[in-house]
Amino acid sequence: MIFLVAACKSPLTRQEAVNIPQENRFVALPDTDSIPADWSGENTVVYQWIAEPRMLHPTNGISGQRQEVLLYTQMFLIATDYRTLEPVPGLAGAMPDISSDGLHITFELRDEPRWDDGSALSFDDIRFTALASKCPLVDNPNAKPFWDNLGELVPDAQNPRRFTAVMKTPYIHNVIFWSDWPVMQRTFHDPDNVLGDYTLADFDNAAQEIGNDAPLAAWAERFNSAPYGRDPQYLNGLGPYRVAEWEDGQRLVLERKINHWTAGSTALNEAALPDRIVFVVNRDANSQMLEFRAQNYDASTNISPSTLLSLRDDPAFARNFHGEFSDTFFYTYLAMNNRPDGQRRKALFDDVNVRRAVAMLVPYDELHGIVFKGINKRMSGPVSFLKREFNESLTPVPTDVDGAKKLLAAAGWIDTDQDGILEKKISGKQVPMMFELTYLSVQTEWKDIATIIADGLAKAGLKAELRALDYPVFISNNRQHDFDMTLGAWGASSAPEDFSQVWHTSAWESNGSNFAGFGDVDGDALIDSVKTTVEDSLRIELSKRFQRIVYDRQPIVFLFASVRRNIVHRRFGDVELYYERPGMLLNNFRLLSAGVAGTAQVSP
Amino acid sequence: MLKYIARRILFFIPALFVISLLAFVINALAPGDPTERLLPEAGAQAGAPGEVSKQRAYWRQKLGLDLPVFYVSLNTLSRPAGFGAGQPPYRRQTAERLLRACGNDEAVTRYMNTLYAAEQACRTHAFPGAHAMAQLLYDLGHTGDPLHASGMLDELERLDRGQVVYGRIKTSFDAMEGGATRWKNYIPALRLHPDNRYHRWLFGDGKTSRGIVRGDFGVSYTTREPIGDIIGKRMYWSVMLALLAIALAYLVSIPVGIRAAVRPRSRFDRASSVTLFFLYALPVFWVATLLLMTFANPEVLHLLPASGVAPPQGFPEGTGFWGRLLGTLPYLVLPVVCYTYGSLAFLARTMRGSMAGVLQSDYIRTARAKGLSENRILYRHALRNALLPMITMFANVFPLAISGSVIVETIFSIPGMGLETYQAILNLDYPMISAVFTLTGVLTLTGYLLADVLYAAADPRITLKPERLS
Known part of the structure; x- marks a missing residue:
């Protein structure tokens, strides 16, 4: 186990992070040994976030905050062991049996889960969850393509708690996708069993016809309605906490359920140590800092790195709080338009030598010191160094101005008119190496990064004009490939890597997230192989091969891995920090109380 | 008077039509597609490759985005x-x-x-x-x-x-x-195109929405809540802040303006003018942060709370209406100051100019000649006429109530309309954006109507009847 003590002020080095044993991928914070008198003894965790979820509907909604709250109010067939980052049984008694072709996945439900009305979890609930999620009239478009792969649910004739999910195609997420959507109670959400008249096959490509079915349409209208996403009375779940209060835009209060079936459980997803968990919205960095100084908040993973650094310099804060950085699967990048249309955007970066040269011109040390405060680690490819499938043979591209100049010259970019900007003849026209570098206007850090990179590029005669954009315009331009060079960040998780979203040509063609225009038919074939290879060692081998291809073609410059900024009040013990979102599990925070053996002593 | 009001309300109809059309066209031409926020990326699933495209087509149809924009x-x-x-x-x-x-x-x-x-x-x-x-x-x-x-x-x-x-x-x-x-x-x-997006927005689709002409702004793309409910909840705080800010602004600027007008070019006139214009020049985010770091800072003066409109854990159970109201007031002090200080210069200078003009009038000279006391002249005879321009300013409170202030609401974590509108823009929540735009127009028109009526009430010389040519 890695113990990150308070004295340790920065996360592990890149190599240390890579070398962490797979079974110990978390950080345990030490419990305090004395409790000052001014610490609150209330068993409530007040957690700060920067935005509230738009809804807490069990199937509808996409925000990260929603998923965070559902961890405490709902239960999933498969859970994630945040310590090992491996899937573990949730409502299933054990990990499922998977057929050799990966298409038949057999689960057996646990005996003890009980809904709030006392009824037991049953196959009926699983079937309802799948039907509701797949029903074309339900407002969960983001989930539909995942559920589309579920062909059938077959109950075991002998054992009512056993069933087999029949998948249409093998897919690496066929098991863990059950950890994304909670199991819903059929009798609560569909008391008249309207969905009982349908099969999963009925919901394949049938939106138009199904829409004319009046009882189903009425059920869907009710199921999609706002109360099922926002009214505490309708937020039904198997989790150990219930939503007690939701003050719009201010706070969301979770309350521990009395005599819940998980009582006494020490499983990460079932423990319920605090009486209440209060989520409070606060977007302003200064205000957040003051609230923490006043000990009004207990925990956060949402403050900015500079706020955490400022707070850590304050002895009063250090006395009351843990303040630690931890690694995440997210990273920042500099994307180049590999496949411009030649009209709106010139073909400046379609040559791999130019892209490699850009990567060599980025002043990584300056970025690391000035913007990332020496905390964040370099990325070398599209997969985090925290993951098993990370290709360790890929080393981060170093800053090398002379090397970059040679590559640019080899690609035909030469400063013929001696004006300090490179030129090249493209389709008979002399084209200068001048382009826009776009970034998000919301945070000043993006501007700082862009400015430092532009200075670095200028050393070899590449002139980047900085342009800050608001989010809707920024994302729209990127999706429509209307950019030359752009700064951004990608989110990722501990799940096996599916490269489709960012690297498949279909994600370029459909204006998806393959902004840069990477890929060809061979690359697509390899991506398809990775996502359908269930056998782990072979999948990892293919994944490493794909990472190498991306590295060699350098469609984007991989900058730095993002860090999570963790604050936890020292009045809580047993605190662990995880690489996976949400970074900490509030339900496992144990209130340290004076006089209780093994906890802490009161200090004046 | 009633005829005048009725006629003005009739004029609202074409004005609102233009406002709603503008709101709609701006939305329709804005970059981005709301379905992009609703759907996962292409290829990020095991299903058929065309699944996301099918989903996009279905959702465009469901939201009516596949229809022509206009008639x-x-x-x-x-x-x-x-x-x-x-x-x-x-x-x-x-x-x-x-x-x-x-x-x-x-x-x-x-x-x-x-x-x-x-x-x-x-x-x-x-x-x-x-x-x-x-x-x-x-x-x-x-x-x-x-x-x-x-x-x-x-x-x-x-x-x-x-x-x-x-x-x-x-x-x-x-x-x-x-x-x-x-x-x-x-x-x-x-x-x-008889069936188009604008038509549906105005008159509904005949199934799930009734259209804005019947007061139905539809439901939010992101929360599925009726837009009216969202605005109702969020407007509460924006209206409260706007009213408190306007009241404070008038309470400060009217006496300052009067005193400056009574003794023009005096030390007070110059000092108040410089101070208020100095305040006017200060950016609100800077003042808000300064106030926060001074009056809500445990290391300086911890007199006021730093964020929200209630304690982080909420008010204790059983707290009554008055208890909640009193408990909320400290949370509103700094936001109200931030809302207010910028308008003081304009209001005080307007009041000063207006009062100075009135004090030069013949009837004031007559009053002085008759030997009335200066206070009686000032507050009994001059003030009422001098307040007329201030009434016009009062009309601004209405649109402010719905537009709110993104900066103040963000810094002080106020769940008001400014932040909600900003979020709606980021999320391309078209029904919400259109509703805010249209309601802002309605409230601006209402404000001006009210100002006209108050004008007539304040000054009997002003008639709202149409003048007859002789």
């Missing part, structure tokens, strides 16, 4: 409404370019469909050369230049040993070239 559209004869709909964006652009080149929409659509089907077949079937053919077909699908495409077809003929794929594509390509009707590109066509 009429002007285009060329070659381009029917909905041309290219359902195709991925880049294919749609290719189809557009081919249409401009040949002018035959049916032939272009057939050619594009044949290309796409052939590419998918090559991707999914492992016959010799399939990968290379798929790549070529993919590139062909992105080439809107028929001349360039012709060269690529020669390459396809070489690659496709069975000639089945090549044969089909060549046939549809030739049909497109042979059936060219380029003249259609030069004939304008005016088309009517």
Whole structure:
């Protein structure tokens, strides 16, 4: 186990992070040994976030905050062991049996889960969850393509708690996708069993016809309605906490359920140590800092790195709080338009030598010191160094101005008119190496990064004009490939890597997230192989091969891995920090109380 | 008076029509597609490759985004409404370019469909050369230049040993070239669309929404809550802050303006003028942060709370209305100051100018000649007339109540309309944005109407009846 003590002020080095044993991928914070008198003894965790979820509907909604709250109010067939980052049984008694072709996945439900009305979890609930999620009239478009792969649910004739999910195609997420959507109670959400008249096959490509079915349409209208996403009375779940209060835009209060079936459980997803968990919205960095100084908040993973650094310099804060950085699967990048249309955007970066040269011109040390405060680690490819499938043979591209100049010259970019900007003849026209570098206007850090990179590029005669954009315009331009060079960040998780979203040509063609225009038919074939290879060692081998291809073609410059900024009040013990979102599990925070053996002593 | 009000309300109708149309057009032309926020990325799933495209088409239809924007559209004869709909964006652009080149929409659509089907077949079937053919077909699908495409077809003929794929594509390509009707590109066509997005927004779809003319702004794309409910909840705080801020601004600026007017160019006049304009010049985010770091800082003065409108854990159970109200007041002090200080200079200078003008009037001179006390002249006779311009300012409170202030609400974590509107813009929540835009217009008009009525009430010389020409 890695113990990150308070004295340790920065996360592990890149190599240390890579070398962490797979079974110990978390950080345990030490419990305090004395409790000052001014610490609150209330068993409530007040957690700060920067935005509230738009809804807490069990199937509808996409925000990260929603998923965070559902961890405490709902239960999933498969859970994630945040310590090992491996899937573990949730409502299933054990990990499922998977057929050799990966298409038949057999689960057996646990005996003890009980809904709030006392009824037991049953196959009926699983079937309802799948039907509701797949029903074309339900407002969960983001989930539909995942559920589309579920062909059938077959109950075991002998054992009512056993069933087999029949998948249409093998897919690496066929098991863990059950950890994304909670199991819903059929009798609560569909008391008249309207969905009982349908099969999963009925919901394949049938939106138009199904829409004319009046009882189903009425059920869907009710199921999609706002109360099922926002009214505490309708937020039904198997989790150990219930939503007690939701003050719009201010706070969301979770309350521990009395005599819940998980009582006494020490499983990460079932423990319920605090009486209440209060989520409070606060977007302003200064205000957040003051609230923490006043000990009004207990925990956060949402403050900015500079706020955490400022707070850590304050002895009063250090006395009351843990303040630690931890690694995440997210990273920042500099994307180049590999496949411009030649009209709106010139073909400046379609040559791999130019892209490699850009990567060599980025002043990584300056970025690391000035913007990332020496905390964040370099990325070398599209997969985090925290993951098993990370290709360790890929080393981060170093800053090398002379090397970059040679590559640019080899690609035909030469400063013929001696004006300090490179030129090249493209389709008979002399084209200068001048382009826009776009970034998000919301945070000043993006501007700082862009400015430092532009200075670095200028050393070899590449002139980047900085342009800050608001989010809707920024994302729209990127999706429509209307950019030359752009700064951004990608989110990722501990799940096996599916490269489709960012690297498949279909994600370029459909204006998806393959902004840069990477890929060809061979690359697509390899991506398809990775996502359908269930056998782990072979999948990892293919994944490493794909990472190498991306590295060699350098469609984007991989900058730095993002860090999570963790604050936890020292009045809580047993605190662990995880690489996976949400970074900490509030339900496992144990209130340290004076006089209780093994906890802490009161200090004046 | 009642006739005047009724007539003004009648004038609201065309004004509101224009406002609603503007709100709608701005939304319709704004970059981005709301379905992009609702759907996962293409390829990020195990299902059929076209699943996300199907979902996008379905959701565009469900949200009414597939309909024409307005009642009429002007285009060329070659381009029917909905041309290219359902195709991925880049294919749609290719189809557009081919249409401009040949002018035959049916032939272009057939050619594009044949290309796409052939590419998918090559991707999914492992016959010799399939990968290379798929790549070529993919590139062909992105080439809107028929001349360039012709060269690529020669390459396809070489690659496709069975000639089945090549044969089909060549046939549809030739049909497109042979059936060219380029003249259609030069004939304008005016088309009517009785069922369009604007119409549905105004009058509803007859099933789930009743339209804004019946007071139904629809439901938010992101929360599924009725827009009216969201605005109702969020406006509470914005209205409260706006009213408190306006009250404070008037309470401060009217006495300051009067005193400055009574003794023009005095030390007080100069000092108040400089101070208020100095405040006016200070950016609100800076003042808000300064106030926060001074009055809500445990290390300086911890007199006021730093964020929210209630304690982080809420008020204790059983706290009554008055308890909550009193408990909330400390949370509103700093936001109200931030809302207020910027308007003080304008209001005080307006009051000063108005009062100075009135004090020069004949009737004031007469009052002085009659020996009335200065206070009586000032507060009994001059003030009422001098307040008239201030009444106009009062009209601004209404739109402020719905627009709120993003900066103040963000810094002090106030759940008001400013932040809600900002979030709606980021999330492309069109129904919400349109509703805010339209309601702001309605409230601005209402404010001006109220100002006119108050004018008449304050000054009997002002008549709201139309003047008759003699």
